[in-house]
Amino acid sequence: MVLEAFLFGASGLIIGSFVNVLILREGKRDLMGRSACPSCRTVLKVVDLVPVFSFVYLGGACRYCKNRISLQYPLVEIGTALLFVLVGLSPLPIELKILGVLIMALFVAITVYDIYHTVIPDVWSYAAGVVAFVYGLLAMEEASQITYVVLGALATATPLFSLWLVSRGKWMGLGDVKLAFTIGFLLGPIAGPFAILCAFIIGAVVSVCILLPLPVLLAYAEKIGITPLSRGAPRFTMESEVPFGPFLIASCILVWQLNVYGISIPFLP
Ligand SMILES: [Zn+2]
Incomplete structure (x- = not known):
């Protein structure tokens, strides 16, 4: 039970940080390529990209330009992780849990994107x-x-x-x-x-x-x-x-x- 919660929670944090990339780059650039600070454009290192922890460690500001980082990033990661744990601890069989977390990740992406743009990208919906x-x-x-x-x-x-x-x-x-x-x-x-x-x-x-x-x-x-x-x-x-x-x-x-x-x-x- 604890192990399951940990595994689903950790995958949720990682997928959540990918969801942030998805939201940020939708319709702008492809998903490959390194992440950069939106303010100073410095390409970020792996240590700057650890879900939630980097944000907390850096005090919510960019390491290079000290501009504030949007709370959206850790919130999306934490939210995705919590939803993953919710699905992970349910009595569903494993194949439904995997499909379930996929749906949750897409739901988070759609929610945040819709709040910003009042549009739901078709690809995510489909x-x-x-x-x-x-x-x-x-x-x-x-x-x-x-x-x-x-x-x-x-x-x-x-x-x-x-x-x-x-x-x-x-x-x-x-x-x-x-x-x-x-x-x-x-x-x-x-x-x-x-x-x-x-x-x-x-x-x-x-x-x-x-x-x-x-x-x-x-x-x-x-x-x-x-x-x-x-x-x-x-x-x-x-x-x-x-x-x-x-x-x-x-x-x-x-x-x-x-x-x-x-x-x-x-x-x-
Ligand atoms: Zn910066």
Whole structure:
């Protein structure tokens, strides 16, 4: 148990640092090539790139130019590691755990990218969809598994697709619809739509409790010397477009993991 948590946690930190690279370079440069400081462009050494530890050791600043490093890097690494441990300690068979952590890594990448750009890169969405489809098939034992998994995706994506259609993409992005397919593959035709409903509730609660006071919190963080978001990150206001992907993913992970750990959810068979 301890060993398993350690192995999944350590892989989570490493994959998490790769997820940071993925987010940073999406649509800009290829994934190969050495990492450099975004401020001074100095190519970083291996000791500067150890997940979380380098950030803590360097006091959250670049070794060379002393500019602050975004908190996003250690947060993504820690978040990925925690999700990996969550999957690693679940009672799932090993093949589902491996597919599960892959989905988690893509979920982290999509969440962070959507927060910054209010767009979900198609490649990540499709990759998550394929992995979730295989996961759905393996998780089912009955002969009718394909029908069930496909039905799950259709039942989950249809409500969001309708919103997208009716509002001509104003209330809902097509990226969210694609993400809903992944959620449906993972959760099936009952828990899938339930997760979508929960995403709207979580979205409403978070918008009121966090996004309204967010400008004040960010201003305070900057005053005491923390840079919570990279430069150029959006400053959300209630008028601006709030990404829905993170809420879909949070809700999906919640319903999915409660299910995996055998914790029954109210209103759900
Ligand atoms: Zn630097």
